[in-house]
Amino acid sequence: MKDIEVRVLNPEVVQDSEKIMVCAARLTQRGHKIKNLDDFMDLYEKDYTKKTKQNMLKLPHPTLQKFGAINVVTVGASRRFLAQITRHQNEVKYMSASLQYSDYSDDADFAIPYELLDKPELQEIYLESCRNSMKSYTALVEAGVSNDTAGYAAPQGLKNILIISATPYQWKHMICQRTCRRNTTETRYVMLKIWESLYRINPDLFSPDTTGMFCMKEKCLEGSMSCGATAEKGMSPEDLIKTDFPLLADNI
Secondary structure, three states: OOOOEEEEOOHHHHHHHHHHHHHHHHHHHHHHHOOOHHHHHHHHHOOOOHHHHHHHHHOOOHHHHOOOOEEEEEEEEEHHHHHHHOOOOOOEEEEEOOOOOOOOOOOOOEOOOHHHOOOHHHHHHHHHHHHHHHHHHHHHHHOOOOHHHHHHHOOOOEEEEEEEEEOHHHHHHHHHHHOOOOOOHHHHHHHHHHHHHHHHHOOOOOOHHHHOOHHHHOOOOOHHHOOOOOOOOOOOHHHHHHHHOHHHHHHO
16 A cells, blocks of 8 residues: 555646636526626636635535546555445546456556555465466466456456546545545545545645545444544544554655
8 A cells, every 4th residue: 555646637627626616606696697708707707715615615505516527546556446436426437447458467566455564474475365366367368368357366456547537526525435434444545645635736625624524524424333433623634644544654
């Protein structure tokens, strides 16, 4: 997990999404004043204050935050993360490295789970299992089996590259759900890193008050499945990484 990297590919969309959010909210109340395209463009370009933006974010109208698709790439997360994050399908699109078209016979690398980072002996047991799986993969490919079929032998720990495209509203929804401590550590860490990248670009749009875990905003919604822990209100994604992933704090 030390090698996992994320980047927002189109940061300008984050700011544009905020701008059109304010414009769309104003439009609902000022439609009678707009007689032509110039009138609309004046509304679109109209300045707004931080307070105005924050008020818009509190409105119970998620459509305001569904204009614009923010594209994020993750490099080095496992295919287990891929299987988990692609459960989110509403207003989200994915493009992943393919086991069908890519041949990993000589290029396999594996994500090391957080719990094994400071346990070299257990880490080696895990890596040996991954390497044995890829030996079977390679043997199948060399025997003439397709990469697609050989991919069934690939381990979940195989590193992957994934592009995720989602609206601001869905990013906030995914981050809220997937940074919860009920998730696997890798999924939590990747989503915290994505949140940290988005937060750096626009700390108001992706503030802890509107983006963080449920226990940071109200109360845990997991009921009897709650982890029993809570996160302090207002903690930034960087704070959470330092608190929950001290072995990776230098990677922020």
